[in-house]
Structures are given as C-alpha cells and as structure tokens.
Amino acid sequence: MTRHATVEIREHLRSAKTLWCPGCTNGIVTRAMIDAYLSLGLDPEKVTVVAGIGCAGRITAYLDYSTVHTAHGRALAVATGAKLADPELVVSVVMGDGDCAAIGGNHLIHAARRNVDLTAIVFNNDIYGMTGGQAGPTTHEGDLSKTSPFGHPEPAFDICELARAAGATFVARGTPYAYLKLVQLLAAGIVHKGFSLVEVMSNCPTYYGRFNRTPVPAEMLKLQQKQAVPVEKHKAGAPMTEEQFPVGVLHHVERAEYLEAYEEVRRRATGIKV
Amino acid sequence: MPAERRLLQGNEAVAEGAIAAGARFFAGYPITPSTEIAETLSRRMPEVGGTFIQMEDEIASIAAVVGASLAGVKSLTATSGPGFSLMQEMIGYAAMTQVPCVIVDVMRGGPSTGLPTEPSQGDVMQARWGTHGEHSVIVLVPSSVEECFTLTVDAFNLSEQYRTPVIVLSDAMVGHMREAVALPLPEELRVAERSEPDVDPDEYDTVMSTLDNILPRPDLGSRFRVHVTGLVYNRRSGVPETGSPDVAQDLGRYLREKIYHHREAIVRVEEFMMEGAEVAVFAYGSVARAARAAVRWARAQGVPVGLVRPITLWPLPTAAVDHMAEQVRTVIVPEMNIRQIAWEVQAAVAGRARVVDYGRVDGALITPEQIKDLVKKEFHYHRFS
Incomplete structure (x- = not known):
C-alpha cells in the first residue's frame, strides 16, 4: 500500500471542498478510500460508491466515481440491488454509525448473512453529527450528547461484532490515525469476495469531542493511538480498558458468495425445464 | 400463429x-x-x-x-x-x-x-x-x-x-x-429499451432533459460516472444544491410537469355504452367488472346508462371526466373505499352533473345488483323488469 500523490488523489474528486467541519476525520477516510482503489488498480468506471444519509453519506458528492446518495439507512439494500444487477461493479457502501446500526441495522445483518460481494465502510464517530449531536447506537454509556444531557443510559453496539455474528465473511477495524494501515484494511475488504465490513473509528470534535473527553481534533487523533490495540495483541490476551478496542482484520472466513450461489439457482432453473 | x-x-x-x-x-x-x-x-x-x-x-x-x-x-x-x-x-x-x-x-x-x-x-x-x-x-x-x-x-x-x-x-x-x-x-408487444444518452460524457453535466425530451439516465458503472442524490439537485449538473430557491423550484416543477405535461399521451380510459347515456358509472379495477354487468343490464332494459373506466387512475383522466360531465346528468362512483376517487370526480365535474358515491370498506365485492339499485334510483320513473 502506498500513499499516492495529492494530484493523483484529486483526479478522483469532483470537489475538494466539503461541508465537513474543521477537525473532522472524514476527509482522511475519503483519501484512504481513493488510495485503496488506486493501490488495487481498479477501473474507476467500475467503482461505485453507495451511501446513506448523514455526514458520511456526503462523500458521494465528492468522489468522482459512480455514486449514489440514497435514503437514511438504505444504502446496503440499494447496493445489493445494484451489485446483483451488474456484478462487474466494485461496490463500496459508506454509512455512518447511526445509518448503519440504527435505522439500517436490519439491512446490515441481512446483507452480512447473504454474503453479497459488497464492502461496507462504516464511519463511526459515536454520534449523529449531521443533525447536531444526538446520541446513537454507538454512543457509549454515560456519554453526553444533545439527547443524553444527563449521560447516555444505553450501552453501545460493537458494529464489528454485530457484523461477524450476522455472518459477514470479512470484518476489520481501523483508525484515521494509522493511515496506511487503514488503506490496507480497506483494500483487503474490497478484494475480499463476499460481504466485508471495515469500521473506521472517525472523530467528531464538534459534537462529540466538545462534550466528551477532548474538543481538540489533534488530541482526539492521539487518543485513537492509545485506544487502538492491534488484534494480534488482543488475541494474545493483552488486557484492554473499557475505552480500548481491537484494530486490524478481526474476522476472515471464506464462504460461498451470493452471486455464485445464485448462479447455481439459475442452472437448476434452466435445467429442470421440460 | x-x-x-x-x-x-x-x-x-x-x-x-x-x-x-x-x-x-x-x-x-x-x-x-x-x-x-x-x-x-x-x-x-x-x-x-x-x-x-x-x-x-x-x-x-x-x-x-x-x-x-x-x-x-x-x-x-x-x-x-x-x-x-x-x-x-x-x-x-x-x-x-x-x-x-x-x-x-x-x-x-x-x-x-x-x-x-x-x-x-x-x-x-x-x-x-x-x-x-x-x-x-x-x-x-x-x-x-x-x-x-x-x-x-x-x-x-x-x-x-x-x-x-x-x-x-x-x-x-x-x-x-x-x-x-x-x-x-x-x-x-412494444417494449421500451433502456439506452444511453447520446451525449459526450464530459458534456453530460451541461445538458438537461426538457419536458419534450427526457434523456435516459446513464447506468452506474458507465463512462458517465453519474451522481444520484435524493437531495434537491441542479437539473443540469446533477449536483446537490439546497441553497437556491430557483434550483429547487425548477426541479419541483419539472418533476410534476414531466408527467402532467404528457397527460394526454399517458392517460387511457375505456368508455362502454356511453352513446346517448344520461347516467354514467365511473368505476375502475375490479368494481368496473360489476359496473359493466350493471350497464349491460340497464341497456337491455332500454335505460341509457354507460360506463367510464379509467385505466390510468393517476394522472386522473380529466378530459374524459369533462366529456362525461357535459353529457350526463348523474355520475355514479362505486368504489371499495369511501369517496377517495368520488371526491376527485366531483372536483373535476365541477357542478355540471350530480355525483353519487357508493363506498364499501367491508371487504365484500360491490355486486352488479348494488350498482343496478343505484341506477334504478336515477330512473325512478322507469318500469324495470
């Protein structure tokens, strides 16, 4: 994995001007996606990015590929239709944490179970940013937000565990702090044949950081370094605090991809015709 | 064959x-x-x-x-x-x-x-x-x-x-x-095929569909690299643009007019035994089957009743309703709901004829007999056999 020159990255952006706040890490993840596509030498015409609604979903207006900005929570279902209709598409599905695990939670578990060859890229910033900082399914117990002014009473979802349990065949987690590693994980997810999910622990200084831990973007990034525990160490039994999480390829198995399984259905359907 | x-x-x-x-x-x-x-x-x-x-x-x-x-x-x-x-x-x-x-x-x-x-x-x-x-x-x-x-x-x-x-x-x-x-x-069968717009991909952002020339949408994965969004977008570039009332108005009007401008070409309606009809039954879907039977029965009795059956319900076939309103004195609208289309017919008839609604929401079909009864009320002077 290499970091491509900014001029090369720019060629795949419709606009370098975004509506993301100063200090937001979404721009880093956007660049990491382009770096991953370039590293894999993918045909830009076949790259398709389908996204939901929220800060992350706005990526579709900036990336210069075929892009679909769908409805809140529906990105995976739209992407499923697109991939089955045209298997040549290389489909990435960008979702925020609320988009993916709350309103789109049902689509997530079924997409993972079906194992359609899609790469879900979840920008997890622990909060609903676009609507101004409300608690979501990944907001941690006790965190402050616009809708948990006295501390959030609910536990957070672990999106990677959820995807793995539902049948995803490739699950990884990365951070914008460890940029090249993130590019590597995204590329591995895209290459994987089947449903892959890469959770990117992104930062929202504006609506999360200001009320929890630190409002300083650089401090939030440094915090990621402390929170991220390489999965190898985690599996070897390294102790983890409540704030820490494993990063790297968390789960990887091979299982029949949906389109391959459906080819068999087509063979049977034409075979039994008398 | x-x-x-x-x-x-x-x-x-x-x-x-x-x-x-x-x-x-x-x-x-x-x-x-x-x-x-x-x-x-x-x-x-x-x-x-x-x-x-x-x-x-x-x-x-x-x-x-x-x-x-x-x-x-x-x-x-x-x-x-x-x-x-x-x-x-x-x-x-x-x-x-x-x-x-x-x-x-x-x-x-x-x-x-x-x-x-x-x-x-x-x-x-x-x-x-x-x-x-x-x-x-x-x-x-x-x-x-x-x-x-x-x-x-x-x-x-x-x-x-x-x-x-x-x-x-x-x-x-x-x-x-x-x-x-x-x-x-x-x-x-006539089957419409999907095609690509006849435009250079680099110029695609600069062309725009008009009401009389609706360009096909290029597919995902084509050389056009389209952006599809549910936000209000500029109809020329396809780019989201939520800060301009003009852009929003242009898109909103277009999305409506795209259909209504072509109403005459889209709308299909069947008129059955409407010649000389004094009363029309306006019925659609399964109810139109019962209405047709009732109209046949009435005509056999020498009673001038006809059927207007919209095949396209939306856009509403207003030209056919106009024509009917000019011709008949009463329009009977039987439907398996309460006045959903009868109100629309009433609005389109605009006082030119009386509109009689008959609605059921009990899951039972509207029968020819029920429509016959409605017809009989309109011809109370007539001796029905």
Whole structure:
C-alpha cells in the first residue's frame, strides 16, 4: 500500500471542498478510500460508491466515481440491488454509525448473512453529527450528547461484532490515525469476495469531542493511538480498558458468495425445464 | 400463429407481463394477497437469466429495485397495503432521482393488517400521495387477468419513457381471479429499451432533459460516472444544491410537469355504452367488472346508462371526466373505499352533473345488483323488469 500523490488523489474528486467541519476525520477516510482503489488498480468506471444519509453519506458528492446518495439507512439494500444487477461493479457502501446500526441495522445483518460481494465502510464517530449531536447506537454509556444531557443510559453496539455474528465473511477495524494501515484494511475488504465490513473509528470534535473527553481534533487523533490495540495483541490476551478496542482484520472466513450461489439457482432453473 | 390460451391468475399474469416487458430483477417480501407474484418470479427470473431476491422487508425490497434499475436492469417489486406503506420512502426517492421502476400493489382491506385476504381500493390516494413532498407518479388499474399482463408491460414502458416509478394498482379480487387468456406474443408487444444518452460524457453535466425530451439516465458503472442524490439537485449538473430557491423550484416543477405535461399521451380510459347515456358509472379495477354487468343490464332494459373506466387512475383522466360531465346528468362512483376517487370526480365535474358515491370498506365485492339499485334510483320513473 502506498500513499499516492495529492494530484493523483484529486483526479478522483469532483470537489475538494466539503461541508465537513474543521477537525473532522472524514476527509482522511475519503483519501484512504481513493488510495485503496488506486493501490488495487481498479477501473474507476467500475467503482461505485453507495451511501446513506448523514455526514458520511456526503462523500458521494465528492468522489468522482459512480455514486449514489440514497435514503437514511438504505444504502446496503440499494447496493445489493445494484451489485446483483451488474456484478462487474466494485461496490463500496459508506454509512455512518447511526445509518448503519440504527435505522439500517436490519439491512446490515441481512446483507452480512447473504454474503453479497459488497464492502461496507462504516464511519463511526459515536454520534449523529449531521443533525447536531444526538446520541446513537454507538454512543457509549454515560456519554453526553444533545439527547443524553444527563449521560447516555444505553450501552453501545460493537458494529464489528454485530457484523461477524450476522455472518459477514470479512470484518476489520481501523483508525484515521494509522493511515496506511487503514488503506490496507480497506483494500483487503474490497478484494475480499463476499460481504466485508471495515469500521473506521472517525472523530467528531464538534459534537462529540466538545462534550466528551477532548474538543481538540489533534488530541482526539492521539487518543485513537492509545485506544487502538492491534488484534494480534488482543488475541494474545493483552488486557484492554473499557475505552480500548481491537484494530486490524478481526474476522476472515471464506464462504460461498451470493452471486455464485445464485448462479447455481439459475442452472437448476434452466435445467429442470421440460 | 395465434397465441395459446392459458388459464392464468391475475398475479401470475403480472409476473409474466414483467418478464415480457424485459424486467430481469425482482426484489420482494411475502405479503398476502400479492405473494404469487414473488413465487412466480422466483421460478421465472432465474429461468430467463434474471434475478429474484427475497429481501428482509419491503423497505429493502424497493431499495434493491432502485439499485438494480440504476445499474441498468428493469426492475419491479410487488406488495400489498402494509408493505406499500413501508415502500413510500423509496418511491419518493425513485421519483426524486427519476429512476424507472414498477411497484405492484395488490390492494387488500386496511388500514393496518385489516382484511389481508379481502379486496379493497383503499390505496388509491396512497398510490398518488403516499410519499412525502410534491411529486408525480403514474398509476394503472387492471380490471382483468389480461390487463394484469398488458398493463404491467405498459407500466415498464411508461416508467422508461418518463423516468418515473409506475404503480400497478391491482386488488385481491383481480390478483386472485383466474381467467383463460391469450397473452400477446412477444412480437406483438412494444417494449421500451433502456439506452444511453447520446451525449459526450464530459458534456453530460451541461445538458438537461426538457419536458419534450427526457434523456435516459446513464447506468452506474458507465463512462458517465453519474451522481444520484435524493437531495434537491441542479437539473443540469446533477449536483446537490439546497441553497437556491430557483434550483429547487425548477426541479419541483419539472418533476410534476414531466408527467402532467404528457397527460394526454399517458392517460387511457375505456368508455362502454356511453352513446346517448344520461347516467354514467365511473368505476375502475375490479368494481368496473360489476359496473359493466350493471350497464349491460340497464341497456337491455332500454335505460341509457354507460360506463367510464379509467385505466390510468393517476394522472386522473380529466378530459374524459369533462366529456362525461357535459353529457350526463348523474355520475355514479362505486368504489371499495369511501369517496377517495368520488371526491376527485366531483372536483373535476365541477357542478355540471350530480355525483353519487357508493363506498364499501367491508371487504365484500360491490355486486352488479348494488350498482343496478343505484341506477334504478336515477330512473325512478322507469318500469324495470
């Protein structure tokens, strides 16, 4: 994995001007996606990015590929239709944490179970940013937000565990702090044949950081370094605090991809015709 | 060679119509009384190299249909009342993003779980206004098994031509009825093909559809690298632009006028025994079958009654209503809901004739006898045998 020159990255952006706040890490993840596509030498015409609604979903207006900005929570279902209709598409599905695990939670578990060859890229910033900082399914117990002014009473979802349990065949987690590693994980997810999910622990200084831990973007990034525990160490039994999480390829198995399984259905359907 | 006659169910005819229209993708979720459409297509789609997928709910079903259509494959879903309600969000998305697709709603009694196995026409307003925001859709109402086939083909053609979701509004009676039908042969059908805009990809952002020249949408994965968004977008560039009232007004007006400007070309209506009629029955879908029987009976009695049957329910065939309003003194509107279309007819008739509504929401069919009784009241001086 290499970091491509900014001029090369720019060629795949419709606009370098975004509506993301100063200090937001979404721009880093956007660049990491382009770096991953370039590293894999993918045909830009076949790259398709389908996204939901929220800060992350706005990526579709900036990336210069075929892009679909769908409805809140529906990105995976739209992407499923697109991939089955045209298997040549290389489909990435960008979702925020609320988009993916709350309103789109049902689509997530079924997409993972079906194992359609899609790469879900979840920008997890622990909060609903676009609507101004409300608690979501990944907001941690006790965190402050616009809708948990006295501390959030609910536990957070672990999106990677959820995807793995539902049948995803490739699950990884990365951070914008460890940029090249993130590019590597995204590329591995895209290459994987089947449903892959890469959770990117992104930062929202504006609506999360200001009320929890630190409002300083650089401090939030440094915090990621402390929170991220390489999965190898985690599996070897390294102790983890409540704030820490494993990063790297968390789960990887091979299982029949949906389109391959459906080819068999087509063979049977034409075979039994008398 | 004449077409072979087959005994078909309305729902099966919808499925065959979709295949004949070139649909190669179906996504759906089981719901009575539409399930036979999914069951039939789970066999037929893989046979013809297409794809059938059963999704986790109706929201996902219409979303997958939109995705498949964006990728270049004609697509449909089928459902009934509760599922149709769940689909409204993405029907609005399809209208906003101008994605051709077909939604079949086999109406049953509602609201809520209602009467799952009984017919209704309670969704006629939901079909027009179910999603939020100003938009236009085309809605076709079959009243026979043959029409389940032909109108599904028409639905695909219209959706391609006008780049819009089209709704086929069937009901539990039409969907579950069996009739012997001779389906049109493939060579007898007009099937609209999807094409690419005849524009250089670099210049695509600078061209714009007009009401009289609706450009096809390039597929995902094509050299056009399209951006599709449900936000208000600039109709020229396709780029979201939510800060300009002019851009929003232009798009909003266009999405409506795209359909209504072509109302005359889209609308289809059948007039039956309207010559010299003093009273008209305005009926659609399964109710039109009972209305036709009642009109035949009345004419046999020498009573001047005719039937006006909208095949396109939306846009409402206002020219036909105008014509009817000028001709008759009374319009009887029997429907399996309470005044949903009768109000529309009343508005269009605008006082030129009396409008008599007759609504049922009990899951029972409206019978020819009930319509005969309504006719008799209009000709109380006449001695009926």
